[in-house]
Amino acid sequence: MAIDNVVSELRTSFESGKTRPIAWRKEQLRGLWSLVIDNRDRFAEAIHKDVAKPKVQVEVLEVLCVANEIIHFLHNLDDWLKDEPVSTLPPFENWSPIIRRQPKGLCLILGTWNYPLTLTLLPFIGVIAAGNTGILRPSEFAPNTADLLSELFPKYLDSSCFQCVTGGKEAAQSLLKHSFGHILFTGGQTVGKAVMQSAATTLSPLTLELGGRNAVIVSDKANVHLAAKRTLWSKAASAGQTCFAPNVAIVHEAVYDQFLESLKQVHYDFYKGSPSIDNVGRIVNTAQFSRVQSLLSSTKGKIVLGGKLDADSLYAEPTVVVDLEPEDSLLTSEVFGPILPVVRATDIEHAISLAKSLAPESLGLYVFSEDPEEANTIANSVPNGSTAINDVMAQIAPTSLPFGGFGASGFGSYRGKASIDTFSHQRSIVTVPTNADFEAMLEWRYPYADPDPTVAFIRANMTAPLPTA
Numbered sequence: 001m002a003i004d005n006v007v008s009e010l011r012t013s014f015e016s017g018k019t020r021p022i023a024w025r026k027e028q029l030r031g032l033w034s035l036v037i038d039n040r041d042r043f044a045e046a047i048h049k050d051v052a053k054p055k056v057q058v059e060v061l062e063v064l065c066v067a068n069e070i071i072h073f074l075h076n077l078d079d080w081l082k083d084e085p086v087s088t089l090p091p092f093e094n095w096s097p098i099i100r101r102q103p104k105g106l107c108l109i110l111g112t113w114n115y116p117l118t119l120t121l122l123p124f125i126g127v128i129a130a131g132n133t134g135i136l137r138p139s140e141f142a143p144n145t146a147d148l149l150s151e152l153f154p155k156y157l158d159s160s161c162f163q164c165v166t167g168g169k170e171a172a173q174s175l176l177k178h179s180f181g182h183i184l185f186t187g188g189q190t191v192g193k194a195v196m197q198s199a200a201t202t203l204s205p206l207t208l209e210l211g212g213r214n215a216v217i218v219s220d221k222a223n224v225h226l227a228a229k230r231t232l233w234s235k236a237a238s239a240g241q242t243c244f245a246p247n248v249a250i251v252h253e254a255v256y257d258q259f260l261e262s263l264k265q266v267h268y269d270f271y272k273g274s275p276s277i278d279n280v281g282r283i284v285n286t287a288q289f290s291r292v293q294s295l296l297s298s299t300k301g302k303i304v305l306g307g308k309l310d311a312d313s314l315y316a317e318p319t320v321v322v323d324l325e326p327e328d329s330l331l332t333s334e335v336f337g338p339i340l341p342v343v344r345a346t347d348i349e350h351a352i353s354l355a356k357s358l359a360p361e362s363l364g365l366y367v368f369s370e371d372p373e374e375a376n377t378i379a380n381s382v383p384n385g386s387t388a389i390n391d392v393m394a395q396i397a398p399t400s401l402p403f404g405g406f407g408a409s410g411f412g413s414y415r416g417k418a419s420i421d422t423f424s425h426q427r428s429i430v431t432v433p434t435n436a437d438f439e440a441m442l443e444w445r446y447p448y449a450d451p452d453p454t455v456a457f458i459r460a461n462m463t464a465p466l467p468t469a
Helices: 003-015 022-038 040-051 055-080 118-129 143-156 169-175 189-202 224-240 256-271 286-298 348-358 372-381 417-422 436-441 451-461
Strands: 098-103 106-110 133-137 162-164 182-186 206-209 214-218 246-252 302-305 319-322 339-345 365-368 387-389 424-429
Touching: 003 106, 003 133, 003 162, 003 169, 022 040, 022 055, 022 118, 022 143, 040 055, 040 143, 055 118, 055 224, 055 417, 106 118, 106 169, 118 133, 118 162, 118 182, 118 417, 133 169, 143 162, 182 189, 189 206, 214 224, 214 348, 224 246, 224 256, 224 339, 224 365, 246 256, 246 348, 256 302, 256 319, 256 339, 286 339, 339 348, 348 372, 365 372, 372 387, 417 424
Parallel strands: 106 133, 106 182, 133 162, 182 206, 214 246, 214 365, 246 339, 319 339, 365 387
Antiparallel strands: 098 424, 302 319
């Protein structure tokens, strides 16, 4: 079906009110859950073909991440959609002020290739739950997953309300000519800016999740070996192609050598000396591989672990680089591959300063310290979209936490109740009393009121007192 026809059909369905009943939304969410669970092996096969992601990672980071999010919605949706009373100053409490969440209409999810299930379906859950119709446009760079989603959508979801549109740049551009109740895009800054320009043209609300240069900070009070283990896992998972994976490790000089030795030990423990596509994955395509290869070949740093690349298979070995200058391309670019630069910090204040410079306005910040006060001081000192203390990428796991960027890494968020807030208009409603006593209180606003005594009445009765503390 032509894109214009898809948009028209889904708008008509929304206007019909079909998506409004909460029971219907839950039915569609259950259908999406079945889509994922019934076809989990097919998704594992498709995602492996697209990026060679190991099966365990697909099961946990793709299938279960989406399926458990749906369960969380089904448990909480009734409460999240209830009218929300608002605390206010007198006499307005008598006006019964509430917030009522109103569906935004037809919404668009522009997915990405590195987590082709998670980063497309997680936001789409919110589209359904908030009572909207929706178009899912998966990335053309994960074609096998995109084709599978396109095949399964009409089998599990109401196709008069939800459709999957495949295609490349032209399909995305055709979609973005239309206005939407909300658009959510996941990807890089360059395309994100283009999406934002299109959204501005149609005045469509927008959420951008853009990734960025994320930092790990390892304190001298950290469990150093565990920090190395968790950092290397996160950097190598999905061949380093995770928007909130670490881009650099900043390590207190007192534990710097110990951290490097632990990385080497962990590397051996993980791969027994032979990392491969089977347990790492591969770079998604030749263009991305060439970019990663260029970053590694141009670095002036010293490779102390890994370093092998194979253009034929698009495989990049988990790699650690040290002794880098601040202007090194591995530090000034988002690597988006399994290459970890490690930088020495003289103290925690220096580590914070380096993080602000090397990971500005990042999607994620990771702090390793056994001192909770120190860890939270670091977390509060470095602007970022989300933080994990004593782990890496863990902030995506709890189903109740909003996920989103800050500044250059994007804006807006989704997951759990945040998805309801993103894909709903928070409509303010008051119900004003009509009895005679209350009407008398409103006499000040009518033009026949005498100005001087009216102002005196307002000052005496309507000015809220300043709190004493």
